[in-house]
Amino acid sequence: MKMASGKKIDKTIYFRGISILLLAALLIAASLSGCTTKNTVNLVKLSPPDMLEQIKLGKIDAFVAWEPFPSKAVESGFKVFMTSKDIWPNHPCCVVAYKIGKADDKTLRALVWAHVKATRFIKNPENRDKIIEYASEFTGLDKRTVSIALQNIKYVEYPDEKEFRHYYEFLKESKILKKSVEELGYESEDSFFNDFLRKDIYQEVIKKLDENPNYVPEKASSIKLGYITGDLHHLALYVALKEGYLNQVFDKVELKQFPNGVAIMEAFRLGELDAAYLGGAPATLKRINDGIEIRIVAGVNNEGSAIIVMGDVSKPEDLAGKTVAIPGFGTVQDFLMRKVLAEGGLTVK
Amino acid sequence: MRKAQSFFLFISAWYLLSFLNVLPYPHTTAITFATLLVEGDPVLGKTIIEHSISSILRVVTGSGIAFLISIPLGILMWYERVYSLFYPILEVLRPIPPLAWIPLSYILFASFPNPTVFAQIFIVFVGAFFPSFVTISDYARNTPSEYIELAEVFGGDEMKILRRVVIPYSIPGIITGIRVGLGVGWMSIIAAEMIATSGSGIGYFIMVMYEVGGRMPEIISGMAMIGIIGYGMNAILLKLEERFPWHSKSRT
Amino acid sequence: MALEVKNVKKRFGDLNVLDGVSFTVEDGNFACIVGESGCGKTTLLKIIAGIERADEGEIIYNGRPVKKEDIGYVFQDDRLLPWRTALGNIQFAMEMRGITDKEKAKSYLELVGLKGFESYYPHQLSGGMRQRVGICRALVVNPEILLMDEPFASLDAQTRNRMQMELLKIWDRDRKTVIFVTHSIDEAVFLADKIVVLSKRPARVIDVVDIDIERPRDRTDEKFISYRRKIMRCLSSINHAPQT
Structure with a gap:
């Protein structure tokens, strides 16, 4: 006769099952609660068409993109915060x-x-x-x-x-x-x-x-x-x-x-x-x-690029705690946005 | 011994490709990987562990929700009535790969507080649901008629048979279902992260590393991390499955 | 007071399995049903247990149709649930009837000599032990009638003989009505008060033989051997007769 190796299978199964479910519930809560802090900006990478959609839905507060996306946003009632000419005259594109x-x-x-x-x-x-x-x-x-x-x-x-x-x-x-x-x-x-x-x-x-x-x-x-x-x-x-x-x-x-x-x-x-x-x-x-x-x-x-913002942003400092979108890391637009953020004393989270 | 040979073969092939300038050297990649474990990369500023945790959280959430539905629903498939009601619908939905749900889910969740995360969790949900559901319902429906007969002989009704026979019999199936579901969910999240940006996650990390350029060791490190995590999840659940003496090995 | 099987007929599609089987087992009697493998013995037992329906005929116990509560069933395979311990398997039968009495389950395990094995899983028990758990499971619900479907068929000869003796010992305590299906004539003669001999499929009763030997029976005894011979002849005669 073989000796018992897994005598308590019943209990183990239920215990594991319950703990998996508990963990799942916990993680739902954890993953959905993104917290923001002062003086930092949440920088996300989005494609310019997505930027337009997301700013309309209020998911992002600002974005930087090349024309014609800023002008399209202006058509939808958003305002140009700064053009790239204001930020960095004669910047290459x-x-x-x-x-x-x-x-x-x-x-x-x-x-x-x-x-x-x-x-x-x-x-x-x-x-x-x-x-x-x-x-x-x-x-x-x-x-x-x-x-x-x-x-x-x-x-x-x-x-x-x-x-x-x-x-x-x-x-x-x-x-x-x-x-x-x-x-x-x-x-x-x-x-x-x-x-x-x-x-x-x-x-x-x-x-x-x-x-x-x-x-x-x-x-x-x-x-x-x-x-x-x-x-x-x-x-x-x-x-x-x-x-x-x-x-x-x-x-x-x-x-x-x-x-x-x-x-x-x-x-x-x-x-x-x-x-x-x-x-x-x-x-x-x-x-x-x-x-x-x-x-x-x-x-x-x-x-030929511009930063577009939601209504209540008028100076770089106002971007604190907001979510801003760039079209890609290392792009000219990334650089433009970081320049503006640095001016407002803000850091990227 | 075989394992060592297999590893040796793999590394040699890699070195060969490195000499041909196709891939970065294994040792360079290993150093990059080790560095990424403790230090964030300069572009995204997060360690590979942080990216992994983001991805894992999304997978666990999405597949957790999937299992909350697929486990009871899969078990209930034992009832012929439920089976004939649900199975045709699910059979049509099942062949749609999780990736095909990506555009729809981004639209569906556009008005949620965090659309990308919701959409990604949903994609994982779709990825994890079907394989786990199919495995579990398969198990439940294959509850040996001998055990049901046994319960009937002693006067058990349908409810008692479900609770005392079908459910306990299906537990290894549930674990297999979770294992398979997590595996597909894990692949889905990587793909979802590559398509839409999420700010963190291994798929996102790999994609940004690619876009910025010059980071093949980072890209391979990300891939290695995907492999390690996927392997780990699978191995743990496989161990758990083996503890059930009535678990039939022929099932996958 | 008796269990009456009255003219039971059963077909599975084109396959005629039971063709009017009738016999009676008096209360407290140990009856064996013998017949070739595949002659429909198991089907008959399932009909008596109420998990298979007869096309015709009825099962009467004490003047009324037999009920599930009257029955305890022992399967040919031990049919223990692999996710339950020995004790858990015995409790399973009780749970099916809505009873929870752990102490009773334990005492029954002791009765079949499995004290100390309560928390063992089926795969940790030997074949004989598993079958004992199966018998115990059938007894724990206090059935009036114990149906046993070739319970010892898969055991080795030695274990089988020991189990037969133990079964008789247990049976002797409270003398339930037992219907024991077997294809071993030796086993039937050793155990039964009465042997019902079934023909090949479609099954009919070809003879009912009362065994009049004192227990414990000796397999080498003259009388034992003559009963064996009688039943064997009975079986082979019908097997060589032309089919109708």
């Missing part, structure tokens, strides 16, 4: 980048030319009505919203290098960068930026244009070009397409849409793209952290 080895100088010259032409078209006040129409078509928003949004975006041909460095310093300080530029094989930060922000093509193109406004570079064969769906910042791409600039200098243009800059960087890594319009943030982050070899050849826009 979107850029045109290419994968090293996937585009030769001829291709780049053609691309930069089309981009510069389109940007100049946007900035020409005579084209205002046409631009609003293009913007509306591109983003699927009504003309009133896009015309407000367009006012907040500063379309540029090349980013401000000093401000780009400033953003890089932020990434370095907040330890979001995992690697140093030395690890990537550069002697110094200066030499990295000289390589990363490639200005010679741009300079060559505008010099030619200055000499002869009708200059058209030699036609390149084809290009695979990525951009973010409906991002008003990337309007120049749409204009370049609609006004025929791209077709003038390329035999074939293959466009690919992406949901965000991270996805574009992954496509670069896989060699699916030659060049793309994307945020300077994912470009820099993934260039350094993941070593995806790209260079920036042109700027797309500066500024």
Whole structure:
């Protein structure tokens, strides 16, 4: 006969059962009671469309996002707390980048030319009505919203290098960068930026244009070009397409849409793209952290983001104890929000 | 001995992939993992333990609620009347994977105080409910007719049979159900955390590490943590199951 | 005062199992039903116990239809609940009838010689012990009639003989009416006051033999052997007769 090893099975079962249930009940209570403290801000990551939904429902108190989302929020009755221009004048935003080895100088010259032409078209006040129409078509928003949004975006041909460095310093300080530029094989930060922000093509193109406004570079064969769906910042791409600039200098243009800059960087890594319009943030982050070899050849826009708040916020201090949303960690918008919070003496929980 | 060989094989394959520059080195990853256990990463500022606790809390809550329903309902499936009433509905709902419930649940819980957490708990609920329900009802319905006959011979009515025969017989089934349910719930929470942001949780941690870039050791550490916790939960409940002499091993 | 089985018929679909079985067992008598395996003995017992319905016929006890409360049942397999201890299994039968009397359950365990094994689980007990718990479970509800369905079939010969003697000892205390199903003629002759011999399926009573030997019986006794021979002949005669 075997000796008893589990004589008290009955009791054990019931005891375990009861304790599991008790634990569950306890944890429901615990997990639902999120507590907030003074002088800290609850920072959450949300996609911009979600930000709009959640601020309408009162789940978040503020958010920072790029146009047209702030303008859409304004349409719904929220107010702009600060535009990105107020927080950080001339801050970099979107850029045109290419994968090293996937585009030769001829291709780049053609691309930069089309981009510069389109940007100049946007900035020409005579084209205002046409631009609003293009913007509306591109983003699927009504003309009133896009015309407000367009006012907040500063379309540029090349980013401000000093401000780009400033953003890089932020990434370095907040330890979001995992690697140093030395690890990537550069002697110094200066030499990295000289390589990363490639200005010679741009300079060559505008010099030619200055000499002869009708200059058209030699036609390149084809290009695979990525951009973010409906991002008003990337309007120049749409204009370049609609006004025929791209077709003038390329035999074939293959466009690919992406949901965000991270996805574009992954496509670069896989060699699916030659060049793309994307945020300077994912470009820099993934260039350094993941070593995806790209260079920036042109700027797309500066500024163009804004912080939107619920009614009762009028100064940074008012954000204490609130929940604010950013579109991603290490983004320019993240930096903008942290600058504002620091001004109000607030820390992120 | 076999275990050691298996571990050795795994590590060698990993080192090979590291030499080919596909993965970070195992020792680098191990150091990152150990660091993350005690120190928060600079982006989110939370240790991997804190992230795990957030995820576990959501899983335990969601699956706890699921079990509160699936255990009694599964047992009641022993009654033919209840079975024929509920089973067709549940059979249609069952093949819908928990992930497919994500968009709907975010809309459903949009007006709740903490929509993301509610939605995630709901997704875990869906994930944990069906496998536990199916296991438990399967057990209850398979209560040996011999035991029911025994109760009948001594004059037991349906209620007594349910309480004294079907329920005690189904206890190992309940534990299996909890084990399987927790397993699916655990997978569901990771997926739910990756899709919508929650501020903490292992799935969220992995996703943010991916977005920020350059953090493969962190990503692998997160995955390892998922594995360790999942394995632990399963092992504890498996041990508990083995204590029942009438537990039939053929069931899963 | 007697248990009367009157013209019981039972079919399962096309399968005719019981074809008008009738016999009577006087109060306090030990009756054995013998017949080949699969001839419907268990079905008959279940009908008497009231958990299977007869298509025709009735079971009368003391002039009225038999009730569940009259019955104590011992199964062929020990049929102990694995999640209950020996004592718990005995209490189970009482609980089914709405009785809770732990002391009584304990005293019955003592009666079958299992004192000290109260908290053992079935898998920790030997086959003979488990069957004793099964008998004890049937007795604890004070039945008028004890139905036993080949309770010793799965035991080894030695244990089986010992169990038979113990069963008679217990039976002798209060002389319940016992219907004991077996396919072992030896066992029937050893135990019974009366042996009901059933034919092959569909079962009918082919003979009722009163065993007139003093207990305790000796298996090597002339009389014992002649009873055995008689019943064996009785069984084999019908088995070779053409089916109707």
